[in-house]
Amino acid sequence: MSAVWSRTVERGDDGALRVGGCDVRELAGEFGTPLYIVDEEDMRARAAAFRDHFTAAFGRHGAKCDVFYASKSFLSSRVARWMLDEDLNMDVASGGELEIALRGGMPPERIALHGNNKSDAEIERALKVGVGRLVVDSLGEIGIIDAIAFELGVKAPVMVRVTTGVHAGGHEYIATSHEDQKFGLSLATGAAMDAVRLVHAAENLELLGIHTHIGSQILSIDAFRESATRMLKLRADFAAESGVEMPEVDLGGGYAIAYVPGAESIDPQVAAFEMADAVAEALEAAGGSWPRLSIEPGRAISGPAGMTLYRVGVVKTVQLEEGGERAYVAVDGGMSDNMRTITYGAEYSATLAARLSDEHPKLSRVVGKHCESGDIVVRNVELPGDVDRGDLLAVPATGAYGRVMANNYNGLLRPAVVSVRDGEATLLIRRDTMEDLLRWDVAPD
Ligand SMILES: Cc1ncc(COP(=O)(O)O)c(C=O)c1O
Numbered sequence: 112m113s114a115v116w117s118r119t120v121e122r123g124d125d126g127a128l129r130v131g132g133c134d135v136r137e138l139a140g141e142f143g144t145p146l147y148i149v150d151e152e153d154m155r156a157r158a159a160a161f162r163d164h165f166t167a168a169f170g171r172h173g174a175k176c177d178v179f180y181a182s183k184s185f186l187s188s189r190v191a192r193w194m195l196d197e198d199l200n201m202d203v204a205s206g207g208e209l210e211i212a213l214r215g216g217m218p219p220e221r222i223a224l225h226g227n228n229k230s231d232a233e234i235e236r237a238l239k240v241g242v243g244r245l246v247v248d249s250l251g252e253i254g255i256i257d258a259i260a261f262e263l264g265v266k267a268p269v270m271v272r273v274t275t276g277v278h279a280g281g282h283e284y285i286a287t288s289h290e291d292q293k294f295g296l297s298l299a300t301g302a303a304m305d306a307v308r309l310v311h312a313a314e315n316l317e318l319l320g321i322h323t324h325i326g327s328q329i330l331s332i333d334a335f336r337e338s339a340t341r342m343l344k345l346r347a348d349f350a351a352e353s354g355v356e357m358p359e360v361d362l363g364g365g366y367a368i369a370y371v372p373g374a375e376s377i378d379p380q381v382a383a384f385e386m387a388d389a390v391a392e393a394l395e396a397a398g399g400s401w402p403r404l405s406i407e408p409g410r411a412i413s414g415p416a417g418m419t420l421y422r423v424g425v426v427k428t429v430q431l432e433e434g435g436e437r438a439y440v441a442v443d444g445g446m447s448d449n450m451r452t453i454t455y456g457a458e459y460s461a462t463l464a465a466r467l468s469d470e471h472p473k474l475s476r477v478v479g480k481h482c483e484s485g486d487i488v489v490r491n492v493e494l495p496g497d498v499d500r501g502d503l504l505a506v507p508a509t510g511a512y513g514r515v516m517a518n519n520y521n522g523l524l525r526p527a528v529v530s531v532r533d534g535e536a537t538l539l540i541r542r543d544t545m546e547d548l549l550r551w552d553v554a555p556d
């Protein structure tokens with residue numbers, strides 16, 4: 112199978128896909144469709160690759176680099192456990208993600224709490240359980256965390272989220288380090304330096320260091336290098352004025368994956384060595400000793416490990432104005448289980464999952480069942496002309512920002528997530544039921 116599929120996917124002689132040793136027809140029968148399938152071996156191997164390559168690359172300089180799995184890309188308590196088994200740490204973006212991570216047994220000191228608008232309750236909970244880092248996102252938040260830490264009688268470990276001004280990433284909505292967006296504190300205006308000073312001066316805060324995340328689905332290693340250089344310069348500038356070398360620098364996540372066959376992705380090994388070199392060069396230029404580094408990949412660990420299995424319903428053919436025709440292949444999910452196509456114009460591919468066909472390929476569009484014409488899962492794909500009701504379709508690379516962004520639009524039930532490994536399937540998240548849906552609704556008396 113091509114590189115967009117997770118490593119254990121294969122097509123049997125009968126034409127049906129197997130993943131983790133499980134036949135997709137059996138998975139569909141047991142768990143229903145749509146179904147998110149996570150290839151556990153693949154996801155763990157990707158986590159381990161980041162760990163090993165970054166450890167090796169920074170180790171050459173006698174330095175350390177920790178990997179924090181960005182749990183927003185996909186989280187369940189079992190996934191938190193896998194990440195811990197692989198010796199990763201974890202970043203969470205809310206109190207909800209924090210609870211799931213803790214439930215999975217992720218030790219609080221391995222957890223970093225993010226958020227541009229953390230509530231007092233989230234800050235308090237994080238400090239009470241003893242998270243390893245709170246990443247401050249605004250000047251106003253510094254006093255709030257300081258006050259809550261004072262009340263709890265603890266010293267809060269804090270990093271400052273820096274907007275380095277490096278413009279990178281795919282869609283505008285997933286770029287996060289240019290000036291005109293909501294995250295972080297600007298390096299250019301001096302807000303980041305002000306925040307570092309304030310955290311350093313605050314009685315109940317411990318200044319761990321600085322953090323940046325330049326965006327998501329980034330293909331340019333130069334962008335990572337540039338942001339590393341700017342971060343090290345900020346650290347050196349603060350050391351020059353205060354005599355304090357911040358012990359930690361986090362360079363964020365955002366490593367691109369291939370969504371469609373032939374698309375480019377970032378190789379973690381190349382990224383690791385390039386980034387370690389960039390930090391080494393920046394330290395040479397700006398001076399100072401090596402900080403403890405960390406990174407926060409999400410999509411690059413969970414994305415390629417996942418696929419979505421759909422059941423085909425209605426198939427319709429329309430005539431195109433420019434000539435030719437297109438098949439609209441409607442599946443039993445859509446924008447409620449994959450928000451990425453409608454939100455970012457993301458590209459995906461699809462394949463018949465339970466059989467092969469000799470039928471001529473036809474220009475097709477995989478659409479959902481929502482009452483919305485933008486409800487597209489795969490905009491353009493060649494599918495055999497005989498795809499019909501009852502067929503199974505598989506869409507690869509949906510492991511990141513799929514189930515976590517799912518919703519109940521049009522009263523659809525969010526699909527289950529199963530992990531597969533060595534011929535066994537394990538339910539990670541169960542499917543919504545109609546009772547769930549009715550339970551949230553407050554019925555009239
Ligand atoms: C602070 C932070 N860290 C890490 C990530 C993970 O990004 P990705 O899944 O693209 O690696 C994100 C999301 O973009 C983020 O906002």
Ligand SMILES: N[C@@H](CCCC[NH3+])C(=O)O
Nearest residue numbers: 183285327328451511512
């Ligand atoms: N949800 C986005 C990424 C958001 C990154 C979080 N800062 C995506 O699917 O690409």
